[in-house]
Amino acid sequence: MTQILISSLQEGVLTLTLNRPERLNALSTELLAALTHALDDGVAAGARAVLLTGAGRAFCAGADLAGSGGVVRDLGETLATYYHPLFLRLAGLDIPVVSAINGPAVGAGVALALAADIALIARSAYLQLGFVNIGLVPDAGATWLVAKSAGRAKALEMALLGEQMGAQDAVDAGLVARVFDDEALASEANAIAHRLARGPGVAIGLIRKQVAAALTHTLPETMTVEAANQSAAGRTEDFREGVAAFVEKRAPIFRGE
Structure with missing residues (x-):
């Protein structure tokens, strides 16, 4: 039986590859559960960064409407049971997440791609909030992710028209951090993920x-959070190493402590 998710932990980077290329990596309930479990297992095993990507020619085609966990009586219940645990788990991680959007990211696939802290996209890939094309609304947090990144006007344009947004347009809209030639995406994403893991x-x-937190907090509230976090960061061994490396004019060796 083919593995629907390929999980690999190397040098602190947990690489999760959606592996349903024959379905354009559409999200079945089994795949959603596998992603959630793989995240938990990877963190427990010491992962210091996560890299999300897809096998084949797509990143993720969204919900598998024609397969397992697709069209059910109550789609909201499916979201609450399978989608929300994964996306809230991603948001709550203490380690960074990188997405390598190697091909089309459609529907909930957009949400998965943009759930990353740093989203990278291949030049031939595109994003598409295609929910309206089948009479649905954006879900899995896509509304929040797009509106917070690109603003109200762009979110409404994408959600109401359901059109494809090319890679460069996604970068220009502030949805994606960087675009790379198709053949360079994997290596560039891997390099960034390993840099974060170090x-x-x-x-x-x-x-x-x-x-x-800053996306919903006021300026005074944000500064309070910053001060508390700076106190915590200032007590770490990594801070002491960073200062020592700066004084000694060398590259720091961080240990995540």
């Missing part, structure tokens, strides 16, 4: 949650 783990974990 970084000051406590500070990185605090940064990702601090930015998320």
Whole structure:
């Protein structure tokens, strides 16, 4: 039986590859559960960064409407049972997440791609909030992710028209960080993920949650969070190593402590 998810932990990077290329890596309930479990297992095994990508020519075609866990009586119940645990788990991680959007990311696949802290996209790939084309609404957090990144006007354009957004347009809209030629994406994404895995783990974990909090907090509230996080970061061995390396004019060796 083919593995629907390929999980690999190397040098602190947990690489999760959606492996249903014949279905354009569409999200079945089994795949969603596998992703959640793989995240938990990877963190327990010491992962310091996560890299999400897809096998074959797509990143993720969204929900598998024609297969397992697709069209059911109550789609909201499916979201609450299978989608929300995964996406909330990604948001709550203390380690950074990189997505390598190697091909089309459609529907909930957009949400999965943009759930990453740093989203990278192949030049031939595209994003598509295609829910409206089948009479549905964006889900899995896509509304929040797109609106917070690109703003109200772009979120409504994408959600109401359901059109494809090319790679460069996704970068220009602020949805994706960087675009690479197709053949370079995997190596570039891998390099960034490994760079993050070698970084000051406590500070990185605090940064990702601090930015998320800033999206809904006032300036005074944000500064309070920053001060508390700076106190925590300032007590780490990585901070002491960073200062020592700066003084000694060498590259720091962070241990995530």
